[in-house]
Amino acid sequence: MSKLSVNNLSCQRGYNRLFENLSFELNSGEALRISGQNGSGKTSLLKIIAGLNTPELGSILFGQSKSNSKKYQLETLYLGHYAALSSELSCIENLEYLTNLGTEIISPNFHTALRKVGLKNYEHELAGNLSAGQQRRIALSLLFISQSKVWLLDEPFTALDSNGVKIIENQIEKHCASGGLCILTTHQDCNIKNLKAVSYTHLTLPTIYSV
Numbered sequence: 118m119s120k121l122s123v124n125n126l127s128c129q130r131g132y133n134r135l136f137e138n139l140s141f142e143l144n145s146g147e148a149l150r151i152s153g154q155n156g157s158g159k160t161s162l163l164k165i166i167a168g169l170n171t172p173e174l175g176s177i178l179f180g181q182s183k184s185n186s187k188k189y190q191l192e193t194l195y196l197g198h199y200a201a202l203s204s205e206l207s208c209i210e211n212l213e214y215l216t217n218l219g220t221e222i223i224s225p226n227f228h229t230a231l232r233k234v235g236l237k238n239y240e241h242e243l244a245g246n247l248s249a250g251q252q253r254r255i256a257l258s259l260l261f262i263s264q265s266k267v268w269l270l271d272e273p274f275t276a277l278d279s280n281g282v283k284i285i286e287n288q289i290e291k292h293c294a295s296g297g298l299c300i301l302t303t304h305q306d307c308n309i310k311n312l313k314a315v316s317y318t319h320l321t322l323p324t325i326y327s328v
Contacts, residue, residue, distance in 0.1 A: 119180040120144050121166075121267060121298060126175035128161050135161055139175070145266070148289065148299045148309060159302040160198060163269045166300065167195035179267055194265035198272045200256040204245030208236055208255050211244050215259055230258040234284060249276040257281075260288045268292060270301040282307065 120142055127137040135158030143149055151159050164170040166177055168184040177184040179192055202211045212227045231240055234254040244252055253276045260268070268289070274282045286309045289299050 119266060122178045123166065124176045124178070126162070126165060126177075127173045128158060128165060128170075129173055130158075130161065137174075143298050143300065145296045145298055146293050148293050148301070150307070150309075151300065151302050152304070153302075160271050163195065163271050163300065163302065164197075166267075167193055167269050169195065192265050193267045193269065194259065194263045195269040196256055196259065196271065196273060198275065200252050202244045202252055202255060205243065207241045207243055208247070209240045211255050212258055215256065216262070226262065227258075230261040231255070233261045234258045235281065250278060250281060253277060254281060257285055260285065260292070266297050268297060268299040268301075270299065272303055273301055274303055274305045274307065 121144075122142050124140050126139040128135045133156075139162070141149075151162065153159050161170065165172045166184070168177075168190055177189075179189055182189040182192065201215065203214070206214065208231055209227050212230065228240055231237065231254075234257055236251065236254055236258070239247070239251065244255060247255075257273060270289075273285055277285070282305070286307055289301070290310050293299055
């Protein structure tokens with residue numbers, strides 16, 4: 118069983134200390150929701166754990182892999198607050214592009230992944246012609262083909278309707294039940310099994326829930 122270890126992280130943005138000496142562990146099968154006010158450091162923390170940003174102090178390990186290693190990057194899927202899509206590419210072309218950014222995937226059945234997020238018959242539609250919610254679903258379809266063990270999801274429910282939210286909640290539950298782990302931020306209510314909302318004015322030691 119692999120474990121994500123966050124050790125004594127400190128992060129400063131400009132003159133603002135977002136968090137310091139932040140440590141926690143997350144085991145396979147566990148999910149963590151981090152809530153807080155805008156500017157409290159939620160996105161900065163996820164980007165540091167994803168290996169996209171460097172902390173002022175501290176380290177992150179998944180098993181024995183350091184956050185700056187290739188193995189760690191393959192084990193990590195980060196979906197940011199804004200979908201990294203090209204409006205001039207189709208849904209399926211965008212998904213193909215996203216899978217080439219480094220995440221490990223199951224057999225790349227892009228049509229099935231898009232269908233599972235409600236984009237059946239939209240595979241060849243340009244992303245620029247879609248609504249914000251549909252564009253968000255393109256990025257979230259990665260959750261149905263990713264083999265990465267560590268999911269880092271920044272506001273995954275933004276622009277989704279209630280049905281879309283339920284689809285993603287169910288997929289997070291399945292991921293954790295199969296031995297993965299997930300850290301997410303959200304301002305919205307969610308009904309992921311055994312996941313409770315914990316809100317912080319500034320980031321502190323979080324609470325972990327098993328799914």
